[in-house]
Amino acid sequence: MTDGIYSRLVRRETHSSRSTIAIVVALILAIVLAWIAVESVLAALGQPALLAAPADAVKAVLDAASAPAGAIVAGAVVVAVVGLILVIVSLSPGRRGxxxxxxxxxxxxxxxxxxxxxxxxxxxxxxxxxxxxxxxxxxxxxxxxxxxxxxxxxxxxxxxxxxxxxxxxxxxxxxxxxxxxxxxxxxxxx
Amino acid sequence: MTNSNRFLNRLFVFLVGLVLLVAGGGVAAGALIPGVQQTVSDAASNAAGPTSDALSGSAVWILWVTALAAIVLIVILVAFILGHGHGRTSTLLRVSNGAGGDQPSGGSLVIDAKVAQQVFEEALSHDSNIASVDVAAFSVKGETVLRITVHSRRGASPVEVRRSVDKAVRTWDSLLGETTPVFVQIVSGIRSQLSGSSTRVA
Structure with a gap:
């Protein structure tokens, strides 16, 4: 009875749960989504945008992709590196010492x-x-x-x-x- | 010790990472590799017209759907965040009223996890290898597990620490009349550093 519990506990306590990074990523994602939701509602009601109207924002990104500028490329590389780090973190065992x-x-x-x-x-x-x-x-x-x-x-x-x-x-x-x-x-x- | 869903954590971090990697990598590759750049920029300029039309008020429902989808995702994310860290319990053992010889009659018995904290503190505080002890109870897969965190002194032998803890656990078992799973972690925290070495070597 307890053998299963013990091996589970030992495995869980010697490896990171990855809870912190998952919660941080979820929070950032939730904030971005909240901003998108607010901007969408404001645009639908014809109100002025908080930071950028959805149409302008999407247009800016697409324009940038069709005529790449240095800053955009640098930003894309940063995003890709963050993504790579997250993928590595999610797959590595995460031993806790x-x-x-x-x-x-x-x-x-x-x-x-x-x-x-x-x-x-x-x-x-x-x-x-x-x-x-x-x-x-x-x-x-x-x-x-x-x-x-x-x-x-x-x-x-x-x-x-x-x-x-x-x-x-x-x-x-x-x-x-x-x-x-x-x-x-x-x-x-x- | 908590019931946090670790697979879900990893899956979530992996998916977000993958999306960022593909999106960032796609744009970067589009800019840096000429052949790919043509495809990406063509697709982007083709898409620019219809999307800005769609989002700029000619079809208001798209904006409402976007907002709604974002809110639903936020709710899911909040539920995901709040799903972490449960499992700690204050009740160590509950013996209900019954007819058997090992069960009390006329009332049920509840033993709080604080009892364990006090018993183990008492039993282990005199050990020169041990600086302090924390005891917590967790519910793991329907079973109550006692977690004993032993802050050992600097240079203490983990074998000796373990021997004293095992002895205390045996005493605890006979006290409780029942064997609950016990998980022991021997750590060396700030408390161990401050309490110094139990022996000095000149």
């Missing part, structure tokens, strides 16, 4: 940031440096762990790699993460 951490009695979703902060701590302990000097970034399927060493210090890179792997092994997260430990020598002196 969190991942499933297993389902049994409860379904758990963990923020990537929580994982990154924990791994910074783990790597700091393993490498005997302050967690503040470990920069961790969690991507789609991999974790970058950068140890920012102070000049003259050395670190057991393999040991850090091992302990980060051990830490991640206990997480049971999907999508799984592969750690990559690097050492940066440009660390600042504090």
């Amino acid at each position: 969190r991942r499933s951490a297993g389902v049994d009695r409860t379904a758990v979703v963990v923020d990537d940031r929580v994982i990154a902060q924990r791994l910074a701590q783990t790597a700091g302990y393993a490498g005997d440096i302050s967690p503040d000097q470990v920069k961790v970034s969690v991507g789609g399927g991999s974790v970058d762990v950068v140890l920012e060493l102070q000049p003259g210090r050395t670190v057991d890179k393999a040991g850090v790699q091992r302990s980060v792997e051990e830490e991640l092994a206990g997480y049971d997260i999907t999508p799984a993460l592969r750690p990559k430990v690097r050492v940066s020598e440009k660390g600042s002196v504090r």
